[in-house]
Amino acid sequence: MSTPLWPARLHHLRRDSANPERLARFYGDLLDDRVEELPNGEWLVQGHGRRLIAGSGAGGTVPYFALALRDAAQLASYGAALERLGVARERSPSPLFAEGAFAVTDPDGRRVVFGLPLRVSGVQSRLAGRLQHFVCASARVPELLAFYRDILGARESDRVLENEEVAAVFLRSDPEHHSFATFRAPESRPDHHSYETGSWNAIRDWGDHMAKLRIPLWWGPGRHGPGNNLFFMIEDPDGHKVEFSAELEIMSEDAPFRTWPHEPRTLNLWGSAWMRS
Numbered sequence: 261m262s263t264p265l266w267p268a269r270l271h272h273l274r275r276d277s278a279n280p281e282r283l284a285r286f287y288g289d290l291l292d293d294r295v296e297e298l299p300n301g302e303w304l305v306q307g308h309g310r311r312l313i314a315g316s317g318a319g320g321t322v323p324y325f326a327l328a329l330r331d332a333a334q335l336a337s338y339g340a341a342l343e344r345l346g347v348a349r350e351r352s353p354s355p356l357f358a359e360g361a362f363a364v365t366d367p368d369g370r371r372v373v374f375g376l377p378l379r380v381s382g383v384q385s386r387l388a389g390r391l392q393h394f395v396c397a398s399a400r401v402p403e404l405l406a407f408y409r410d411i412l413g414a415r416e417s418d419r420v421l422e423n424e425e426v427a428a429v430f431l432r433s434d435p436e437h438h439s440f441a442t443f444r445a446p447e448s449r450p451d452h453h454s455y456e457t458g459s460w461n462a463i464r465d466w467g468d469h470m471a472k473l474r475i476p477l478w479w480g481p482g483r484h485g486p487g488n489n490l491f492f493m494i495e496d497p498d499g500h501k502v503e504f505s506a507e508l509e510i511m512s513e514d515a516p517f518r519t520w521p522h523e524p525r526t527l528n529l530w531g532s533a534w535m536r537s
């Protein structure tokens with residue numbers, strides 16, 4: 261059966277900092293993107309296929325991420341589907357979505373926003389990388405899985421198991437392997453967000469760009485088991501990780517999930533891994 265969430269794509273997220281302007285300028289340099297202050301005091305970093313809002317708040321936090329639906333009809337039917345499930349909907353906190361957008365709160369207290377992007381003038385970027393997924397670490401992975409899969413309607417693509425316990429789960433809302441994932445950890449926190457760059461050569465170009473900025477790679481390059489994507493990660497000034505990815509797996513809406521063992525090779529087929537638990 262089809263899910264009313266399908267298709268939805270990560271459109272933007274908000275990253276908070278004690279100094280949002282500094283954070284925004286870091287991302288502006290990192291991505292070679294335009295930085296502007298919004299009338300409400302937030303900062304927008306925008307490039308082709310990617311937008312990040314830097315706000316004032318606790319360093320390293322991500323108070324919400326926002327998924328764009330296909331059109332007004334899908335947004336209305338998705339809202340009605342959540343209504344039938346008794347899900348409380350709040351006003352969208354995002355300045356980048358048109359009237360009619362709404363937010364829900366997940367079991368970790370993070371908001372997920374659904375809406376339609378306001379029309380913006382075409383922004384070009386020197387380096388290609390569409391904002392593609394957001395990942396959190398959580399002390400409540402089973403609750404998050406139940407919420408995102410059974411309430412929000414995401415499809416489960418892969419799960420990582422340790423002694424029957426879910427150590428990580430990857431969920432998709434369109435044919436791309438995951439737009440959201442969560443890793444088991446002692447404390448709930450944001451983990452990383454990712455830009456899908458299009459090719460291995462683009463990963464090379466991003467790596468050369470990091471070299472010019474004197475930003476060391478934090479993990480990778482490597483290839484993830486779940487998603488089969490090539491990647492490397494760097495850290496932003498608050499320790500939040502930023503991933504550059506390519507070749508992310510494509511799956512049909514009805515493809516069943518697979519399972520992986522909880523071991524370093526699952527997280528990096530090429531070698532060493534960042535184990536969150």
Ligand SMILES: [Fe+2]
Pocket residue numbers: 393395452453454503
């Ligand atoms: Fe990722």
